Amino acid sequence: MNVKHLTELLLLAKNQPTQRMVIVNGVDKHSLEAAEHARKHGIVDVLVTGDKKRIETTCQELGIDIGNFEIIDASSEEEAALKAVQLIQSGKADLVMKGLISTDKYMRAILNKQFALVEPGGLLTHVTLIDNKSYHKLLIVTDVAIIPFPNLQQKEVMIRYLVQVARKLGIDQPKVALIAPTEQVIESIPACADAAKLKQMGADGHFPGAFVDGPMALDVAIDQESATIKGMHSETAGDADCLLFPNIDAGNVFYKTNTKLCQAEQAAVVVGAKVPVVLSSRGDSTQIKLNSIALAALMSH
Known part of the structure; x- marks a missing residue:
């Protein structure tokens, strides 16, 4: 299911x-x-x-x-x-x-x-399911509550947890978007630099059975029209199952915008x-x- x-x-x-x-x-x-x-x-x-x-x-x-x-x-x-x-x-x-x-x-x-x-x-991280009526499926999101500024190694573990949760929900090949302000690999922006490295790790087989793509702005990750306009063509763009936020500031604001302004339902667990x-x-x-x-x-x- x-x-x-x-x-x-x-x-x-x-x-x-x-x-x-x-x-x-x-x-x-x-x-x-x-x-x-x-x-x-x-x-x-x-x-x-x-x-x-x-x-x-x-x-x-x-x-x-x-x-x-x-x-x-x-x-x-x-x-x-x-x-x-x-x-x-x-x-x-x-x-x-x-x-x-x-x-x-x-x-x-x-x-x-x-x-x-x-x-x-070991690493504890907070994984949230967000059911927003404006999106066509559940979003699996991390981290909105525990890790303030995850480093590259922590982000690798967090991706594995996102994939684990997705598979429990019956998503065989989860699509993970590495959220950043832009799709450009700008080395001075940690979210972009880390995302490029994590994407390469995915291409090298570190996350088997999952599509890991980024850096990717939020609109590109969850809106197909935005992805098309920006010329982003990938399995993940416009159809993400999972969102990895670069820090707790971005993740928490996204979470509260969904729950308070959009009345989105949610579930959350620490893994x-x-x-x-x-x-x-x-x-x-x-x-x-x-x-x-x-x-x-x-x-x-």
Whole structure:
């Protein structure tokens, strides 16, 4: 199944074996409601760390049977995070989700060397699916949240993750656009210089089964008319599946323009750890969290 919209992502995740998900400090309504929807779809079984009484009260307010979740009591955000990563380390959970906890505390637990959720020298990067009605398919985007200024080696790893996510969505030969301000190889612009090197790596077989092209301005990557006018003829131009942004500034602005001005739906997961990591904002809607759970569950297979 080639997933072109987020509604299809849920269907694909439902057809996979059920995964065990732990919510870190899952005391908030959006996280618990999304988890319950995912449980009802058969996507996950749910474990929750956090203040047990508060979790039970929130479940009651939402009309959720507390027996649907395994609750692990914790007296603080830090303890909730610690108990969650211990569950991952012991093999009792297959993926982890951020509840009502600050991102720095959440990620500190994920990166704790004691639990070895990230290999030494490993790279965590944020991958987002964006479903914009103005584009004919899903866009797979990195990085909008974690790596400020990825270097060439990090970009190589990020491309591999983009390709990995695309293949999980049924895209056999993903088209990766290396986003820059222009298609010209201008050495003084790092985005252009790195893109030219990465494109050559693709031509040399470093990304088998994927089309990697750049440098490429955003309009050329996602609009066929712009690509034609500019004389860009490639598998990727005008039909990109994946966008690699040169820095977090560009990626984050693109992400928020889509979600806030275009009302695009999205799902997001952090890859590079032992298990998929759901890193939704505390203010994200229940639907965004449900989408992200489905993506993480798909990635855990």
